[in-house]
């Protein structure tokens with residue numbers, strides 16, 4: 808029973824590892840194990856410091872995309888709450904406003920990994936965050952136009968402050 812308890816505790820700590828940089832031993836095997844165990848628990852997002860790793864669940868996970876989540880992640884430092892794409896949108900948006908400087912989000916992954924889907928969630932969140940400043944047709948316009956720049960398996964989304 809003691810070995811069983813230890814095993815459960817190790818599993819639990821693996822699943823709760825929100826940031827790969829907090830692993831005491833950083834090996835490819837450990838990284839993959841964390842991502843795998845989290846994925847089994849429907850935790851598709853994990854940080855590697857300020858990088859967000861998203862694993863395509865291939866099904867809609869409503870728990871992630873409740874509109875309330877945009878509010879929840881608003882103005883929160885990265886890493887304070889569970890890893891989420893809305894957190895990335897929020898910190899980038901805030902950095903753009905506070906520094907009055909261009910910011911960019913790079914989304915990369917192989918074909919079918921979820922780049923387009925992730926771009927849509929980012930645009931959705933950025934639109935909500937900026938709804939006081941822009942017209943409500945913005946999201947439709949941006950979603951219709953697709954990512955700002957696509958190079959190979961890489962999308963680059965540029966956020967530019969209004970002068």
Ligand SMILES: Nc1ncnc2c1ncn2[C@@H]1O[C@H](COP(=O)(O)OP(=O)(O)OP(=O)(O)O)[C@@H](O)[C@H]1O
Pocket residue numbers: 863864865866867868916917918919920921922923924925960
């Ligand atoms: N976060 C997600 N939640 C639910 N389903 C997702 C998610 N990400 C991706 N998918 C599913 O995976 C499919 C493929 O994703 P997507 O089209 O975004 O990949 P991609 O990286 O843009 O592919 P390509 O480079 O070939 O255009 C989507 O149609 C969607 O069904």
